[in-house]
Amino acid sequence: MNKRTTLFLCAFALQGLIALGQEQDMPDMNYEIAHTQKLPNEVYQLVYNPTNHKVYVAGPKKGFNREAENFIYELDGGDLRITDSISVGKNLPFGIALNNKTQTLYVGHSLQNAISAIDIQSKKQTLIPSAHAKSKIRELVVDESTNKIYVSDHGNPSIWQVDGKTNKHEKSLSHDKAYLLGLNVDSQRQRVYGTDGQDMKGNILVFNTATGEMEKSFQTWSYCPMNIALDLKANRLFVSQSNDNNITVVDGNTGNIVDKVYLGYDTSPIGLAYDAANELIYTANRSKQEVAIIDAKTYKVIERIPTEGLPNTISLDQKTGTIYVTNKEAGRNGEPVENGNTVMKINYKRG
Template identity: 25%
Template sequence: MPSRWTLAMLALGCTLAAPLQAQRLCAPDTPPLQNQVGPGVYELAYSPSQQAVYAAVAGGFKDDAPPSSVVRLDAATLQEQSRLLLPYRAFGLALDDEKGRLYVGHSLQGRISVVDTARNRRLHTVQLSRPRPDGKRYEHDLRGLILDKANSQLFVPGLSAGDSVLFVLDSDTLVLKKTIPNLGMYPTGLALDEAGQRLFVSTMAGEIAVVDVRTLRVLGRWTLTGVHQPVNLAYHQGRLYVADQGLESITPWQQRLLPKRDWSGSRQQVLMLDPDNGQVLAAQAARGHPLALAVDAAAGLLYVTERSDGRVAAYTLDGLRPVAAGLTGKLANSLALDAAHSRVYVSVKNPGKSEQPTGESVALPCFEPWTAVAQNGK
């Protein structure tokens, strides 16, 4: 007799066959392929030329914590190929595979390191943020990084409650070209429209700023009604995708910083916007506090980490219909995509806090059809 998983696969029919065949489909209860890389794993980057996955490993936050590093893993097996130790905690990554450069964000030290991927060595470190007068922290923490290859620019948001900025670094000379002020309250999400020469930046004020990447000016700003925590963005062919995290613990902080705004009714959702005016074209309720986004154009899918549920969900790009999900076992954090093979890599963090740093992982999850996921109550 066919299993419930097999029947669910057959029930999907031809409409979803092409996207799902591109994924790593496994029988029920098959664990994800994963490798423990160390404490504090954050962002990932995939290298087509090296067939490898890079992981930023912060190490830990105490004086006696393990050192920070960038780890390179084999894309097919996730076996460790190399490890480059770094003097500062690594969080964000942006890869220029053609030029063999990996940009590493050191959020707490306000710096960017540049790594030569061919020789696996650190070339240079650029200081972007200045120390505060008390000497304890820097004026701006750094969040993610995004590379504008056409204009040889690296964009790096500098986070603050009231005076956030956008650092613009010349990715060839490593010279700071400009610091764009007044970006808003804690800019976290970044998405690049290469054809339209626009950068979208989302903030924890429920806003999205639109930046002209040629003139380096803010073209406009939208306040998204009913969207409170647009933590991450993705862009594809005239559509802007948004992960609205809906994390209850953030709402009191937002109320304190912007008391005139109505922060009630925060929700967990994924949205599709018109990038010309911010109009919501589609919205899909999500679970597990959605966090990271990745577009698989060939499969027509948007991948979303539903962090606290420990899974990666796949939605259709055209209407955000859920079609599949892969379990990670623990907290699903950041994503990287091998578009040629439709492999989805995810950094997996441990829940809770521990006095001793514990190892966290990079995983290549198995995907099940959404009907099977719903039936299993995952």
């Protein structure tokens, strides 16, 4: 199977799996949509900054015009009003990550095969190009303990390692024939995880950050695994399976599948976040236009929050339990949605 076919299937093929025995009766709502903010661009990824209580949102202007000026929008974490914008010039922004220690944003420019490092205070920017000619990057994550940035590249089957001190591409963690999409880093165990959509095994590739070598591969047995969230305390991996409509829970010690949380027919989960304090998993269910909340102890869906948009990325304020969600504009057939190109703030109402 070639990579073009793989990408098509990963993006569009949705295998309908009905949730049987996985969902409890929904309790009284414990969540509220506090604010919704429309943005003047396509909305892709976002990240919450706990240091200045701001939300940074990446997404290019409509039409993906490579000659237009593009911006990262800064929103107030309280009411989501737009407080600033950071020009990234003609580099179209898609992915975004934050080093909270250094207060540096990292922005992925998929169409330019590069990422930008942006100092939040000074707005100084450094463009970091790929080490390969035909990179196709997707996710960015930061290891704050080592000041390294990792970038998944499915154009060249690898994960970039970038030095946050010098803002230079150091090396690539490679695995031939992989189709690397999702990404996360476990600093304390010196691991980088990448989801591989190459075949029906649904591999999670495990790289050692110290050596750069691939140590092992975990199989999820759901085609085209997407994003990864981590439970660092219990060493669990939560993996969104957009084609099989489930969240796969994997034991990080053994690689064994602990559970598969089926979300229902045509849900297509993409973005994930894990709330360690409350032991909750948040998942952005694109096709269902909802955020689902899963109890990480029982693996039951305990709540569904309609977004009336196509949710993509979730960023969590670990201190308050508040989540911030991006909603994309159009479905697979181009149908408009009410809350397209918006950011939502959803509060957890503590009992």
